Amino acid sequence: MSDQNPTAPRPASHRSTAPDEDVAAAFAPARPDARRRYAVAGTGHRAGMYVDAITGDHAEVAELVAWLDPNPGRMDYYDAHAGRRLGRGGPLGLPRYGPDQLKRMVAHEDVDVVVVTSPDRTHADLVVRALDAGADVVVEKPLTTTVDGCRAITEAVERTGRDVVMTFNYRYAPRNSSLRQVIASGEIGEVTSVHFEWVLDTVHGADYFRRWHRDKDWSGGLLVHKSSHHFDLVNWWLGDVPARVYASGGLRFYGEENARSRGLGPRPARGTGAHGDPFALDLTRDERLRALYLDTEHHDGYVRDQDVFGPGITIEDNLALVVDYRRGAALTYSLNAHSPWEGYRVAVNGTAGRAELEVVERGAIAVDDEGRAVLDPSATPVAAAGQTLRPEGERLLVQRHWEAPREHPVPAGVGGHGGGDAILLQDVFRRHLRRSDDPLGRAAGYRDGLRAVVVGIAANRSMQTGEAVDVASLGLALDDEDGHDRVLAGRRGNA
Secondary structure, three states, rough: OOOOOOOOOOHHHHHHHOOOOOOOOOOOOOOOOOOOOEEOOOOOOHHHHHHHHHHHOOOOOEEEEEEEEOHHHHHHHHHEEEEHOOOOOOOOOOEEEEEEHHHHHHHHHHOEEEOOOOHHHHHHHHHHHHHHHHOOOEOOOOOOOHHHHHHHHHHHEEEEEEEEEOOOOOHHOOOHHHHHHHHHHHOOOEEEEEEEEEEEEEHHHHOOOOOHHOHHHHOHHHHOOHHHHHHHHHHHHHHHEEEEEEEEEEEEOOHHHHHHOOOOOOOOEOOOOOOOOOOOHHHHHHHHHHOOHHHHHHHHHHHHHHOOOOOOOOOEEEEEEEEEEOOOOOOEEEEEEEEEEEEEEEEEEEOEEEEEEEEEOOOOOOOOOOOOOOOHHHHHHHHHHHOOOOOOEEEEEEEEOOOEEEEEEEOOOOOOOHHHHHHHHHHHHHHHHEOOOOOOOOOOHHHHHHHHHHHHHHHHHHHHHHEEHHHHHHHOOOOOOOOOOOOOOOOOOOO
């Protein structure tokens, strides 16, 4: 299975082949005549997970029928890749369409579902046009980057009655679903506050400052592009809706001015060809990245390996938020994109106790003999040495008042993103075959996407004005169809 980001840490679950039974649902056998027809809109690196799923584990329920992208080279890459996976002995030869041909694609290719994995700024337009053309949608996070985009998607869903699936894969990571179970059980009582710290290291975190994500108009900044994962987790853990947001942040490490102030001196405009620089990404050293970007950049001019200390960066790398929730809990959240290690810490305080989740996804970044960062220390023994003080792993502790702490078991997952990817893909492609409902409610729809992205949108506005932002002032429909926010079942009691 392809990882969506080649610079992200590789957890132990990345090499696992089967999740524990209590985290994977049971599905009925698929009917041979019931395959749905899928088109992929956006053929960059993060499309790979879905292409591999459709041409692999879920080929009996899904069929690739078309590509949509402005870059013909990237469509060529995936067409050949899919052909190899399906044993065709050559490219599939699927029809290719430009972004302005989406309606025609859905009609001509009889598309049932459009998978949207394009840059964030384009999501709303593609989702709306796909729904209006008569297709359902699977969309990568974030749902969109603006209030107008949120409103357009909401109106399109109401207008068409079509389905929008959000791929919040972190919900499916067993460590995160275990925390949801602890909160739902009522063991720590009513939640009063959550503290959530996420640190991105100088490989993965730096990568957002090399790509189109560095332009806030394209990504909404890390609070929209990256943190929508985290805000969705808190919304889901609490079964609540954000009501008020205050944010502070800035670009304090990456970027041209910070490099100058630290005396870094002249730097190459791109990483490919650079030597002895752990902040550089050399596209020639990754066959997939080279084929998708370096060999295709002449089509659209997109440069995937820009210097993280170059000009033109408009997103923040240090961020802090306070979020008030409707039923009274408060979230304090921080994100740092230049940490020497990667992972997160969550503390959930309740009226009866406290739960603490600590995750180390990559304990340190080593450099090789040529001065380049080692992406996967597990594959390089010398790079993995000395990690006894911050070993990779996860631990969930639960402690009630006047009791000793206990460790809550975390079952094994499979695939990237904390073991959640493969389990997510089962729900994406086989949800209609589930033998029973998911008691954890992990499947996410467009309203979940709204509730996650609205925190980042409000936070961006707060940083502009210096004031807290009431989420209601954005005028978005965050409640379910019955007009109520969802309450997490079973969360009361044991207080």
